[in-house]
Amino acid sequence: MTTTTVAPPTGATPVDLARGFLTGGVVGVSLAAFVVGCTLGKVPLIVAGPALLAAYGLLFRLAGAPRRAREGALAPRTALALIDALEVQKGEETDVPVRFDLTVAPDRAPAFRIRITQDVHVSELRDHRAGAVLVVRYPPDRPWLVRIVKRPTPEWEERAAGAVLESAPGPAVAADRQDGCAWSLVTLLGVLLGAAAVVLLLRAELFGKDTDASDGRSASVTSSSTSTSTSTVTSTGTVTGAVTSSASGTVSFGPGRSMLDRGALRAAVESLTAGGAGGGDGKSALTVVVQEQLLTVVFSPAGADAPAFDPRSLPFDRVPALVEEARTTLGVDSPQTWQLSAERLTGALTIRISVAGAGGSASLEADGQGVVVRRSPAR
Structure with missing residues (x-):
């Protein structure tokens, strides 16, 4: 069996940090403008706060449209996967999160090991055991986004029932992205600076009312x-x-x-x-x-x-x-x-x-x- 190693993105990139800071700044400005507008009784500020947030959300979505179009043009790849190990975690009564160590064996491509977490209905837990073969699907350009197919087609269900797979060598790579605290801190900094900017600009009117x-x-x-x-x-x-x-x-x-x-x-x-x-x-x-x-x-x-x-x-x-x-x-x-x-x-x-x-x-x-x-x- 030919194997390969999948390396999902780890940590936030500078672009992610910049986007988080900008998002935090817009949120801070919008919230502060709405609160200050209510305090001063200024209708333009009350309207401008939510309007700015809505405009930024629309712009953010439009900016990501080309990327989503490129990703949507690539048909997802379906493959068989062997459950090397699994761990049931605490969750709700009907759906519980389960951490899977999988060996994914796509057709005409090297196999790879990946670790994912996915919710499974309690009634289906008995079908998910170590050594069982499942059907999975993932984007061809982002194989770390593997998801287990709950209701595969009859053809793939028949292939999974008769397949015999071997576990790929090496440790399973965690697919869950770890941004750490950098992104959260940068976003929080943007929120605080945005709110402070609004308060400083209107400090004369805001604090003059009670002086x-x-x-x-x-x-x-x-x-x-x-x-x-x-x-x-x-x-x-x-x-x-x-x-x-x-x-x-x-x-x-x-x-x-x-x-x-x-x-x-x-x-x-x-x-x-x-x-x-x-x-x-x-x-x-x-x-x-x-x-x-x-x-x-x-x-x-x-x-x-x-x-x-x-x-x-x-x-x-x-x-x-x-x-x-x-x-x-x-x-x-x-x-x-x-x-x-x-x-x-x-x-x-x-x-x-x-x-x-x-x-x-x-x-x-x-x-x-x-x-x-x-x-x-x-x-």
Whole structure:
């Protein structure tokens, strides 16, 4: 019997490693883009993540089409094989993996020994024993991909029943490819680098959402002294004016920041009230006005008997929900701007939120706990 040695591929080639790294990078970018898009509420990122993965999968399949066509053009070779040894491994109830040491004896070609693992139904285990002859099939250009034919044709079944084969000399070559950990490590590295690239590109928007306004990165705090004058009419019709000095403070945000960001409004107010930074006693305010990127606090003069309130007592956690309610429930089409004003002119703290847009303007009022008490829809 003429024999030969089959040498299946062992280990990952540089091309395999490069393909694994690229695949990992695409997976990392896609997953990170989807997660970051959901976090930031950006629909393009949410769509781009799965779309990139689908496009890469399609490209990968198209790139392998010529190779699959070449392999499909070669008809598989059928041959007889002798079971030199076998080992039944643990598996499911119906199909169990069995490791076979086979001597494959193709027609008009040298015999070779190969070790494969294939699932066998438990009812067919008795037909697979050492010394039995089976029918196998494999691609002629890749003989290590040997598979046992479970239902051979009558001609081959008759040949296997009457065949007498001898075991080929030498050890059986393992057909299972051993890539080792290199491919897995390179792929994992690609996933991590791809995800890190997306996070780094969007770090300003991603981490800026939860950063307090007091970090000074894109907010500016100013306080200024102003004068307000009041005039009264006496019973004689003469006008007398009284001027009292007061102070106001402002906080302005740069692009990409909003007073509606989590913790931003609270931090902005505290930056003006801490240590009397806003003038007066540093705590009592006559009015508080909030816009998208601007906060203005008019403080009560020290010793003045005015209906003031502590701006730190505002229901900060309710403000984003109140603004959203004003935008969506008051009948203003395409609202473009909003403004919140808080004061105590009527004795109780009143919060008024106004919105304006193409469909006109509207407002709602809430109490000191952020509970809506009055709505004025657009007309």
